[in-house]
Amino acid sequence: MASPQTGNGFVSIANETFDALGRTKIPAAARQVLDVIFRKTYGWNKLTDTISISQFSKATGICKRNVIRAIHQLEKMNMISVERWGSGENDTGGGENDTTPVTKISTYRFNKDYDTWGSGENDTGVVAKMTLGGSGKIDTEGSVNRGILLPIDNKRQLTKDITPLSPKGENTKNKLSADNPIKKKRTSELSAELQESFSLFWSAYPKHESKITAEKAWLKISPQNGLVETICSAIEKFKSSPNWKKDNGQYIPMPATWLNQRRWEDEIGIFKSNKQATLKRMIEECTE
Numbered sequence: 224m225a226s227p228q229t230g231n232g233f234v235s236i237a238n239e240t241f242d243a244l245g246r247t248k249i250p251a252a253a254r255q256v257l258d259v260i261f262r263k264t265y266g267w268n269k270l271t272d273t274i275s276i277s278q279f280s281k282a283t284g285i286c287k288r289n290v291i292r293a294i295h296q297l298e299k300m301n302m303i304s305v306e307r308w309g310s311g312e313n314d315t316g317g318g319e320n321d322t323t324p325v326t327k328i329s330t331y332r333f334n335k336d337y338d339t340w341g342s343g344e345n346d347t348g349v350v351a352k353m354t355l356g357g358s359g360k361i362d363t364e365g366s367v368n369r370g371i372l373l374p375i376d377n378k379r380q381l382t383k384d385i386t387p388l389s390p391k392g393e394n395t396k397n398k399l400s401a402d403n404p405i406k407k408k409r410t411s412e413l414s415a416e417l418q419e420s421f422s423l424f425w426s427a428y429p430k431h432e433s434k435i436t437a438e439k440a441w442l443k444i445s446p447q448n449g450l451v452e453t454i455c456s457a458i459e460k461f462k463s464s465p466n467w468k469k470d471n472g473q474y475i476p477m478p479a480t481w482l483n484q485r486r487w488e489d490e491i492g493i494f495k496s497n498k499q500a501t502l503k504r505m506i507e508e509c510t511e
Contacts, residue, residue, distance in 0.1 A: 234266045243337035247299070253293040255283040260303060260331050271306075272331045276510050300341040304484060306330040306466055307474050332484070339440070339483045399446045414443055420451045424482075427455045429462060430475045438479035442481060457487035464491050 226394045249257065259282045263272040279290040307329045325351055334340070419440045425431065446454060461467050467475050476486065 232266065234261050235268070236261065236265055237335075240335055242339065243340070245339070247340055248342060249302075250293065250296055252283070252285055252289050253296040253300075255285060256290060256293040257297060257302065257333070259283060260333055264331070264333060271330050273330045273505055274329060275328055275505050277509050291400075301339050301480060301483075302334055304332045304334060304476060304480055306332075306464060308469070328509070334480070334484055336483050338443075339479070382480050413438055417445060419441060420446060423451060423455060425478070426460075427458045428481070429458075429467070429472055430478060433477055433479055437482065440479040440482035452504075454482075454487045460491060461486075 256279055259274070259279055260272070262272060262282070263274055263278075276290055279285070279294075280287045283290065294303075294305065298305060314412050323426070421438060424441065425434070425437070444450075476484075481487075
């Protein structure tokens with residue numbers, strides 16, 4: 224009979240983090256992979272660890288292909304960040320939307336800022352109801368004839384591409400009210416001072432993607448007292464690091480991820496000094 228004891232080692236995770244995990248819908252395989260990351264990092268009182276795909280597969284009993292897909296899911300949910308380096312076969316996991324390669328040897332870090340986590344639900348699982356006018360028929364392509372599709376949970380998401388029809392079949396798209404929230408342009412949540420400092424960050428950071436999400440991360444930090452200069456200075460140092468220069472910057476983190484995880488506080492030299500020894504050890508494990 225199994226009888227685990229904390230004296231033989233334990234994973235130290237804050238109760239608040241566990242509560243957040245309980246509220247988050249994570250696909251089964253992705254949760255197993257996340258538990259392995261917990262074990263390899265927090266289980267050894269570390270924030271990051273270099274883990275091979277073979278180690279994930281052995282620890283979870285999941286085939287390597289599905290392990291890679293699970294890693295992509297966790298990245299898309301912003302629950303982990305991955306620094307890919309070293310030699311090894313690249314694999315995208317086989318999904319048509321999974322275009323980022325996962326090398327056999329990568330370094331993983333858990334993002335404990337649960338406010339930035341996404342959802343693991345499938346977009347096809349959204350439940351909707353229909354309020355129909357006229358005949359209210361739905362054709363085989365799923366379009367609504369003389370009716371408007373009104374989703375229960377997310378009106379903007381499901382109605383933004385729908386052209387509503389009047390009972391007479393007339394196109395009413397151009398007759399929508401000017402107050403319709405779908406047609407309103409997004410205004411920045413940043414104050415004038417934060418907009419100015421964010422512009423400095425955005426100009427310095429080499430990857431210009433998901434600007435809205437990056438603005439939200441900047442608002443959360445609201446840097447003051449020289450922190451803007453510290454962040455921009457760290458960016459210049461990271462630009463010369465091997466990971467950021469490799470493959471034309473393919474492995475540079477998303478701006479919001481870099482900010483949310485306070486990556487400007489990372490010590491670049493520590494990872495670089497141990498890189499050769501760790502790479503050799505992991506290659507040996509992969510060939511077992």
